[in-house]
Amino acid sequence: MTRLRAEELELAYDERVVTERLGIEIPDGSFTIIVGPNACGKTTLLRALARLLKPRRGGVYLDGELITSQPSKEVARRLGLLPQSAIAPDGITAADLVARGRYPHQRLLRQWSRDDERAVAEAMAATGVSDLANRIVDELSGGQRQRVWLAMALAQETPIMLLDEPTTFLDIAHQVEVLDLCADLHAEQGRTLVAVLHDLNHACRYATHLVAMRDGAIVAQGEPSDTVSAELVEEVFGLPCRVIDDPETGTPLVVPNARRVRAP
């Protein structure tokens, strides 16, 4: 039994049903990456796992108990989420933003402890943003900003972290930088990470557990090298392709078929 799992999930926005009878188990200590075409329900699933979306049927279980019946602040000490929609308040410094991640550990009369100080310093060191502590978040580059947000989620010190498309709006170098950082966090700190990603090749390279979704259902899951094949990519994304070994890592690399070959 894993710490985070969902059973018989029916997720819907108003009238639009996104998933029906969906079950998933997030392996403890894994770097799980969820992939799938646009509107396949992967972000919706992540929001449900983070208790931001209440399932119509079924439930999400954290440590064996329904997540929605546990106090929200208590859940926030075990399960963190970096949403896509997070907004940096006007004029906030990086250090202040990272410190906001400590909220679930604080109380009205105990607003700032030594633990908070340590957690913020460690999170900023781990993400390499210690030097940016006093900079205004809005004035940072996209890659720096995303690392600051990651530091905030890190400062929450939860054993499980959910990341909703952490690489969107970043250029290729910053994408790799952020994913390397996530892989480090997973390997060195033993956290369970669950990320939604667009790029299938990134997912294959970094995931220890890959979940492929289509039309609100899980089509395949497992270790990327056991899971990803040309047939699966065709089935999930409708993309004819070849799958070869990544020359760097030996993980699957998806190469889309060319419709037209340009003369060399």
Place this chain on the structure above:
Amino acid sequence: MTAIALRGLSLRVRRRSAAVCAALVVATFAASVLSVGTGDFPLSVGEVLAVLAGQGDPAATFIVETLRLPRVLTALLVGGAFGIAGAIFQSVSRNPLGSPDIIGFTMGSVTGAFVVILWLDGTTFQIALGAVCGGMVTAIAVYLLALQGGGLQGYRLVLVGIGASAMLLAVNDYLITRATRDDAFQAAHWMIGSVNGRGWEHVWPVAAALAVLVPAALMLARPLAMLELGDDAARALGVPAERSRLALVFVAVGLTAVATASTGPIAFVALAAPQIARRLTRAAAPGLVSAGLMGALLLVASDLIAQRLLSVDLPVGIMTGALGGIYLGWLLFSGWGRT
């Protein structure tokens, strides 16, 4: 940042915010003492302080304690209430225009008061009650309308509020055209907002309401700051977003309604105080304490200027209205410059 740790209590205080708050306390106290000393029988600063310390001569004591102190205290409390309410609304709506005087709540209080003045011929206390009810009803209506289509959005709150404000203005104008000349004069005067002739009977109700509402606001200050990260981020960090926001709006509407009931709708304090305070502290969090202090200072200082400049007892609402107009112009102008 300075960390403060005592037994069982640990806080983190921004040095700049603390310094700004301290300066505001000093300035507000100075303006209050000056204001108490000003009038037909001028008192020196020393005489005022002596009375406040309980050692003044009988004449000075009468002037201060019976005539002038209640007026200044009313201004302090009402200004503080407007400042805090404005800070909460602006933060919740993510919009510097999201203050109760722009989004219709104040206008609703006016309508409530007008109904009591013009139709029911009520006493001062009943007028205040009418203002509280009018403000609350408007707030609920605007909040529910702005909520349509899932989740509260700042822009929608401001737009719905401006619409409500315009409609209520029409209602108020209609009510005045139906009134007798005396009633209409009383209503028009009430609408400007004034601390003239306020006695202890005005101070106590506001003080009692603030004794409940201000601690409630301060307890909600941290969830308020978290909500600025966006609902998803706030909820992921364990903040019950909808419930916190509802509690915050309730407290802010309460503060606005009580303040408006006591002095009439004094313009622009709720709009300007939080913005000025935020620019001074340069803090990223909505500083309720600094906004409240700034509101108190703005109102006491405006009242002082209104009395001093034009030795007639000019209603303070005219002064804040004039200052606020300049401020609003600057806000729009600098906003355009940026975007």
